Amino acid sequence: MFTYRKPLFYPVHVEFHNPAFGQILFEHYGGKDSEFSAATQYLNHRSNIRNYYIQELLGFIAAEEMGHMEMIAVAINKLGGPPLSYVNSQGLPWNMSYVDQSLDPIQMLQADVEAEIRAQALYNLHYTMTSDPSLKKMIRFLASREDVHKHLFEKSQILIQRAAPPEQFHELINEYKISLKLPEK
Numbered sequence: 687m688f689t690y691r692k693p694l695f696y697p698v699h700v701e702f703h704n705p706a707f708g709q710i711l712f713e714h715y716g717g718k719d720s721e722f723s724a725a726t727q728y729l730n731h732r733s734n735i736r737n738y739y740i741q742e743l744l745g746f747i748a749a750e751e752m753g754h755m756e757m758i759a760v761a762i763n764k765l766g767g768p769p770l771s772y773v774n775s776q777g778l779p780w781n782m783s784y785v786d787q788s789l790d791p792i793q794m795l796q797a798d799v800e801a802e803i804r805a806q807a808l809y810n811l812h813y814t815m816t817s818d819p820s821l822k823k824m825i826r827f828l829a830s831r832e833d834v835h836k837h838l839f840e841k842s843q844i845l846i847q848r849a850a851p852p853e854q855f856h857e858l859i860n861e862y863k864i865s866l867k868l869p870e871k
Contacts, residue, residue: 708767717774741856
């Protein structure tokens with residue numbers, strides 16, 4: 687299911703070293719609302735949901751979140767931040783309590799929506815904390831992808847509640863793939 691491609695989802699450029707901001711970005715690497723938490727949660731939900739199309743969507747988004755995590759790692763390294771480990775910006779280790787353990791499909795998807803909202807809010811906060819124009823572009827890109835994921839998870843919930851036919855669920859996959867091709871705003 688997963689493949690590795692060398693190019694990043696979005697180019698990571700840093701105008702100047704800022705180890706302190708690199709430390710802040712650890713929230714996106716190993717914090718509660720990190721890309722790692724999201725990818726782990728979506729893979730767990732994928733294993734527990736029975737709808738094939740939502741399983742596929744969760745797999746695609748989990749893989750994308752891992753790609754975002756790679757971007758964050760590159761940014762932290764380019765900023766001159768500390769060596770990478772699964773910790774937040776305060777140095778506290780990542781733990782499984784960050785991953786929703788729901789088994790009901792609607793609850794799982796709601797937890798996924800909420801994870802995307804928190805991640806986007808965190809990106810928006812960190813956007814205001816840097817003056818580096820290249821990092822601002824990367825952060826804006828990542829925040830916009832969180833919004834796309836949130837929309838698709840909300841749409842998935844609606845389709846489940848309506849007991850929609852398979853072709854409507856298939857549209858989720860098409861919408862996801864199309865979202866990857868849209869130009870940056």
